[in-house]
Amino acid sequence: MRQSPKERIAADAIKAWQLNATLMALIPLIVTIALFILANIFTFSYWYAIGLLALTLVESIVTILIIPKIRWNRWRYQIYDQEIYIQNGILIVTRTLVPMIRVQHVDTKQGPILKRYGLASLTISTAATTHEIPALLEDEAYALRDQIAELARVEQDDV
Template sequence: MVLPSHRLDPRMLRAWYAGSLALIAGTAVAGVVATLVVCWFKLPVLVPIVITGVVLAIELADMAISPRVEYATWRYEVTPTDVDLYHGVFVKKRVVVPLVRVQHVETKQGPILKANGLAAVRISTAGESFEIPGLAENDANDLRDRVAELARLAKEDV
């Protein structure tokens, strides 16, 4: 099996770590609030502390493993007939999207991607959307335009 050759921008690792840190911070804040509420009602504080600790431990373990494995496995390729995507941490997924089925292509950029100079490309068909999550902004725009043009040409050939 030959895998697609293009990889994500290495800055995507930072973006994934930043997203994980934001989730961890939100969990910690929720845990503190839950503990304060429990204290207010004079209930046992051990329950929210233990639950928060377990959730934080899971999130930290996920942050330590998932971004590196996801980055190592993420690959994509655009050919004149289709878009080939391969990714996954525990379950590897390979999707080949025929360009003739592409309805629209867009780039998107949230605050974490923007801070890292990255953007995502979303390819939509009638049934689903597929996303390439971490490309340099210029590369994402070029890829969006290329996929849109190839999709248009594929539909003209049908």
């Protein structure tokens, strides 16, 4: 069996994912507050709102504090001359090999949260699907993009 890839994504990925999870956790919190208001206006039991609040708090703790650390710990990648090896997953770990000869184009992208932490994601497109290596340091993402593009070009010239 092949060894796991050695390269890790940036450690600031944890902070970026936590910020994203915090922003996403605001939606259920707003719904919970609305349910408390509706319970007050229409005089029905607060237990529905209390139950939803407990569920929202548990979900927020798990998605903000626990999942980003596990996700970062599992994310690995390795760039070889002939292929790209990607490993990710939380409960189910997926290991993907992308042959360089199948790479059609490579992109980097950066949203406002990644930009705040100086990170960028690398997207590798093949005819069948798209693979992403998230939250790399900006310079590293740009260097990998150029390296993969060059290796893919060399592979296609050999055919």
